[in-house]
Amino acid sequence: MKKNITIRDVAKEAELSIATVSRYLNGKGYVSQKAEIKIRDVMNRLDFKPNEIARSLSNKKTNTIALIIPDILNPFFPELVVAIEGVAKERGYSLVLINTQEEFLHSSGFWRSLESRYIDGLILASFQFTEEVQKGMENIKLPFVTIDRAAGENNNNSIGIDNYKGAKMAVEHLIEVGCKNIVHISGPKTYPSSSDRLLGYIDAMKERFPDQKAFFYEGNFSLESGYDLTKQLIIENKGYDGIFLANDFMAIGAIKALKEMKVNVPEEMAIIGFDGIKLTEMVDPEISTIKQPIYALGAKATTRLINIIEKKENQNLYSKLEVRLMKKESTLGFKKNKGESTFD
Template identity: 70%
Template sequence: MKKNVTIRDVARESGLSIATISRYLNGKGYLSEQSEKKIKDVMERLDYKPNEVARSLSKGKTNTIALIIPDITNPFFPELVVAIEGVARRRGYSLFLINTEEELLHSTGFWRSLESRFIDGLILGSFQFNGEVLKGMENMNLPFVRIDRGAEDDEDNSFGVNNSDGAKLAVAHLIEVGCQKIAHISGPSAYPSSLERVKGYREAMKKYLPLQEECIYEGDFSLESGQKLTKELMNNHGDCDGIFFGNDLMAIGALKTLKLMNIRVPQDIAIIGFDGIQLTQMVDPEISTIEQPIYELGKLATTHLIDMIEKKNEGSAYVKLDVHLRKRESTLGNIPRV
């Protein structure tokens, strides 16, 4: 078995002190050209690899950021991860991905465990920022940004989209294709983004269909809740001819339920989601959606966090990006109602 070469071996072979070798490795303090060359030659000859973790800890910086998300099975998050990891890598940082349930963030054990990872900053997506979560982050004393469902209006270091305007676009499009009774299957009311989408739905309904009583079912952004609540909705409101879903995954889940109920999309009912994930183009029919700039969202949040870590900004950004209506078969083939 090959013996691990240590800094002591380099010092002994070069005839220099451990402190001198350490100054060379950390780039601190003066060294003569002769000493630098001698150290470099010995390191190459002995095939010495510095312990990068130990060096990072000695500098108080590991060039690692953590991304905490609630559901890696939701295709929205892998698309977000691609953007965040790409920006981090180009800036010389590694990404530590944590997929965890909401409840775990409320325990002190979670935050103690995270402290042992020696990270430089946090990106938190899609969680409620109650007192316990905020206390855990404050105890770590690290820069952090909020993204997606975790973003809140007028909160520093929040990166989200204009959810209310997106909901209005969705309802207006359903009106455009002839829908006369439109329901909304929302995300959890604990998330600011869900509340903003509900708000947009209500305002659009008041504008376009003021006589219709609002029809809202609260889901949890999962495929299963899209299936379950669509069935419940159609059993209770068989005359519903348009559904705006709080995210794409619930809209995808609804397709199977509607097919099993012999309700045709878009001939009998038009559906539209929210997010713009690629999977909406891989189902039949393809699903209309309110498209978030997912890559841009991840890029801006990661760039801002790393600038905070490197003290290149004051950490006070608030970003709300525009969304876009992407019309597809789940609405475009709809037959206008008489």
Template identity: 60%
Template sequence: MKNKKATIRDVAKEAGVSVATVSRYINNISYISPETEQKIKVVMNKLDYKPNEIARGLAKQKSKTIALIIPDISNPFFPELVVAIEEVAKLKGYSLILVNSNNDDLKNPKFWKEFQSRYIDGFVLASFEFNEEILKSLQNLQIPFVRVDRAVDTHTANSVGVDNYKGAIMAVEHLYELGCKKIAHISGPGVFIPAIDRLRGYQDTLQKYFPIQEPIVYQGDFAMESGKQLTQRLLEDHPDVDGIFLANDLMAIGSLKALKMLNINVPTDIAIIGFDGIKITEMVEPELSTIVQPIYRIGVAATNKLINLIEVTDDVEEYQLEVALVKRESTLGFLPKG
């Protein structure tokens, strides 16, 4: 028969103090004399008493829990991010709650209030269209948060992102160097700073190499289906386009599907390049050229920054990680016309 597990009442009785005194000692929330502290410590060791961590967290209104809020768990970018965040959180004694929510949820102040009642210690926000009302709600909660991916704002210290503008330049210059003469861009939603920076990189690079050519831009929503539909529309409007830079890999995969349906050869007739570097880009046919984000490093940096904000309350270090161009079959076999 197993020995009965010691309780806080057992410790209090053995030490000759009240339960409240033992609780104050465990949670370190008010002064206790050194003599009483020593007495409680000895009894806890003798009875092999282990405090309930959840109860301790509630006493301090802390739970050692962080929440990751993402817009689309079906996008392979986010599971890769989750792995990194969960590993670092676990290493530092934190648990992770994954929340898959759309923008409408995030704009509702009640959505955030629920997290406060659950004693969430901090947020990693991977998608969010910030406005003054929501920023005020977050500040009132006094819960630290770090912004990544679509939620990134390069003008704030609590963001961890990449140089999206530079990445877009690399993508368009690659298409130009292949010999593409009419390059279009399928962008992300204009409410997200990374999408804006990628569009700006496309426009500036096009202006540099084709100063009299008008930019060809169709706005997508980062989903595969929009890449497919917008590629079809793009080629109806501009059948002579020979290079497409898409603002993320999922839309680029949708574009590949559309071109296959239209019997247009990639890369012989049109060169395609995406952005993100998700693993599925190596599994499609043809393999997709892309601008690779260091997804794992983003997750690690964001989690370390958030935990530092939770525990130290001050972290002004800015993170802007480098991207890299990976050339694969979707561009490397392009044959310039004329």
């Protein structure tokens, strides 16, 4: 049976102290060039493999980052994971994915368990950045970056997108194709991204239809809420001809509801979402959307976090990425008001 070679064996064979070999392995403290050569030679001859976990714990650095998300079933997040994991790997880091519900983030036990995972930093995505969450993150004393729904203009190390501008683009596109009575299905109003998209919708409607009241229903970003609220607004029969949904997942739910209720999309009802997930290209009709730069968002967040961990970058203020309009069948085929003026 092969003997397990230890640091003590290496030190004895190299005729050096254990402390010297330890300094070499951990990269801490002075080790002469002559001693380094002897240690490397002995390690090769004895086929000594340092215990990476033990070394990491000794250095208090594991080259591991965590991504905390609320719903792995939402296709937005797997696309985000691809970007974060790719950049992390390029920088020599591994990724731990934590899928959890928001209420758990308000528990001190959640943050204690996270601390025991020996991570070097974390990215928080799509949660309301409450005082409880901020306190929990500060208590574990780890570098962090907030993105997506957790991002806020008053937060350091926060990367978001221009939600207000994207919402205005969505509404203006619906008006451009001929919609006159547009309703918004929002995300939870407690999220900054939801409130920004709602405000963009309201302002766009005021600018184009100053005498018309803006209407919205509050959803929760799930496919089910898009489905249920779309059914509700059709039953209420207020004559809507365009729906702007606060994310693509809800827009997919809306398409399903409208098909069941025999409302033709896009001929009778134009639909536009927000996010730009690939799944919008797989449904019939393909869904127009405001595309977030999902890969760029994940890559920028990961780069910033690792730079902070490695002390190559100080804390930065809020960063905002641009969005763009993707015109697809769910709006371009709208015919209800063709030949009529866009304005009353």
